[in-house]
Amino acid sequence: xxxxxxxxxxxxxxxxxxxxxxxxxxxxxxxxxxxxxxxxxxxxxxxxxxxxxxxxxxxxxxxxxxxxxxxxxxxxxxxxxxxxxxxxxxxxxxxxxxxxxxxxxxxxxxxxxxxxxxxxxxxxxxxxxxxxxxxxxxxxxxxxxxxxxxxxxxxxxxxxxxxxxxxxxxxxxxxxxxxxxxxxxxxxxxxxxxxxxxxxxxxxxxxxxxxxxxxxxxxxxxxxxxxxxxxxxxxxxxxxxxxxxxxxxxxxxxxxxxxxxxxxxxxxxxxxxxxxxxxxxxxxxxxxxxxxxxxxxxxxxxxxxxxxxxxxxxxxxxxxxxxxxxxxxxxxxxxxxxxxxxxxxxxxxxxxxxxxxxx
Ligand SMILES: Cc1ncc(C[n+]2csc(CCOP(=O)(O)OP(=O)(O)O)c2C)c(N)n1
Numbered sequence: 001x002x003x004x005x006x007x008x009x010x011x012x013x014x015x016x017x018x019x020x021x022x023x024x025x026x027x028x029x030x031x032x033x034x035x036x037x038x039x040x041x042x043x044x045x046x047x048x049x050x051x052x053x054x055x056x057x058x059x060x061x062x063x064x065x066x067x068x069x070x071x072x073x074x075x076x077x078x079x080x081x082x083x084x085x086x087x088x089x090x091x092x093x094x095x096x097x098x099x100x101x102x103x104x105x106x107x108x109x110x111x112x113x114x115x116x117x118x119x120x121x122x123x124x125x126x127x128x129x130x131x132x133x134x135x136x137x138x139x140x141x142x143x144x145x146x147x148x149x150x151x152x153x154x155x156x157x158x159x160x161x162x163x164x165x166x167x168x169x170x171x172x173x174x175x176x177x178x179x180x181x182x183x184x185x186x187x188x189x190x191x192x193x194x195x196x197x198x199x200x201x202x203x204x205x206x207x208x209x210x211x212x213x214x215x216x217x218x219x220x221x222x223x224x225x226x227x228x229x230x231x232x233x234x235x236x237x238x239x240x241x242x243x244x245x246x247x248x249x250x251x252x253x254x255x256x257x258x259x260x261x262x263x264x265x266x267x268x269x270x271x272x273x274x275x276x277x278x279x280x281x282x283x284x285x286x287x288x289x290x291x292x293x294x295x296x297x298x299x300x301x302x303x304x305x306x307x308x309x310x311x312x313x314x315x316x317x318x319x320x321x322x323x324x325x326x327x328x329x330x331x332x333x334x335x336x337x338x339x340x341x342x343x344x345x346x347x348x349x350x351x352x353x354x355x356x357x358x359x
Contacts, residue, residue: 011210013222013254016229019282021290029233033297039080039228040292041306043072043285046096048310049105050259052318053112057263061322065112066093070226070258073284074190076100077231078158078253081239085155087126087148089141093190093257094130094160101127105317106324115327116335126155135161135168138187142174145183145242156184156242158235163209163252164195175250179216184242186235187250190225192257197270213250225255226284256282329355 016027031039050069056062068075071093079097082088088101095108103122110118111130119129131137141159148155165171166189178185189209193200206212213220219241223234231253238249256279260267267276292298298306333340333348340348 007214009211009214011208011220011222013224014230014234015224015227016233017224017227017287017291019287019290021287021292021294023229023291027230027233029229029236031229031232033295036288036292037297039076040285040288040298041310042076042096042100043228043288044306045310045313046072046076046099047285048307048314049099049108049317050095052314053109054259054263056109056318057112061113062109063112063114064262064264066262067257067259068093068095070256070279070283071190071192072096073228073288074225074231074253074255075160077228078160078188078235078251080232081235082158083155083239085126085153086239086243087128087141087144087155087157089128089137089144089157089159090130091134091137091161091165092130092132093162097160098122098127098130101125103127104320105314106320109317109321110324113321115324116331117327119335135165135170137161138165138174139170139177141187142177142181142183142185145178145185145248146181149181149184149245154243156186156239158186158188158239160188160190162195163189163191163193163200163203164198165189166209166212167195167203175212175216175218178248179218182245182247184245185248186238186242187248188235189250189252190255191252192225192255194257194261194267194271196261196265197267199271209252210250216250218248218250220250220252222252222254225253226282226287228284228288255284258283 016024047069050067053062053065075094075097079100090097101122102125107118121127121129138159138161141157145157191209195203208222210220210222221234223230225231234251238251258279289298329351330348333344
């Protein structure tokens with residue numbers, strides 16, 4: 001019998017906005033100038049907050065956190081595609097997406113200062129808390145999506161994770177469940193090239209993350225993650241397919257982690273300055289600003305005003321964060337179980353007795 005090809009595949013990569021600020025008009029999503037301005041302001045604010053958080057951490061006023069500089073286009077473009085009935089299930093590097101979902105910046109600062117009360121879901125928004133364990137939340141996302149399918153809700157789930165998370169067993173389980181049960185979920189991988197010090201080439205032998213979708217019977221697409229228009233378009237289309245019952249999608253947003261992995265890392269020990277500089281040229285905010293300038297939406301004065309407004313908003317958030325009264329020691333027993341277990345209740349009593357004795 002002759003050998004036949006039973007499957008062959010190709011993966012699309014979507015790009016709309018280039019490094020010079022030009023767009024492919026045929027693919028440009030229908031965003032108004034007001035929406036584009038809003039998008040720009042959100043990205044600028046996220047960058048300013050990230051930079052201030054870094055300074056606060058170095059001053060000992062904030063704990064270890066994962067920076068987002070360079071990834072604003074990917075996560076804000078994706079979150080912008082969510083509707084009010086959709087869910088966001090984030091990992092730990094999603095500052096921009098969380099802000100877009102209504103999380104107050106002071107609450108984010110509270111979380112990264114180690115105060116668990118800051119981990120609460122933003123009120124009125126279908127958004128799960130930050131997930132520090134790599135990859136576990138992808139399963140929660142598929143579970144929510146599957147439940148929504150059972151309930152007949154016309155909404156979808158967006159979950160964001162890094163390419164390192166695709167090496168976890170959880171990724172395979174989530175992808176398999178999503179494919180088999182046609183769950184209305186969009187699995188959004190921010191492939192930022194590095195999982196701490198592990199480069200993409202040592203993470204997987206697959207030439208793209210997107211092609212992994214095919215093994216699970218779902219659509220896979222790669223997008224330029226530093227092109228906010230392309231990310232918004234691809235994510236909007238994937239979410240709409242999911243809402244219509246047309247199944248899940250794996251999106252690979254090709255981007256770069258410009259900063260260290262976290263404030264506890266020094267990326268200069270494992271990657272070159274040239275590589276970082278090359279990606280700085282692809283900066284998502286710079287690119288959007290060039291487009292806006294070409295189209296009469298931005299000039300020197302409005303650019304400076306946007307940065308000044310962002311800085312002011314950041315300062316207000318820091319003031320609000322530092323005015324939050326510190327949590328009491330009993331707080332460490334909360335936020336894990338809805339009802340405290342007997343052994344934990346015993347430990348809490350013992351701790352509180354010691355605290356009172358010392359006081
Ligand atoms: C289950 C688990 N294993 C290990 C870690 C330690 N850890 C934190 S982030 C990280 C790398 C994650 O890389 P990636 O998924 O690509 O996301 P990125 O940090 O690049 O955004 C590791 C190994 C963890 N938090 N959870």
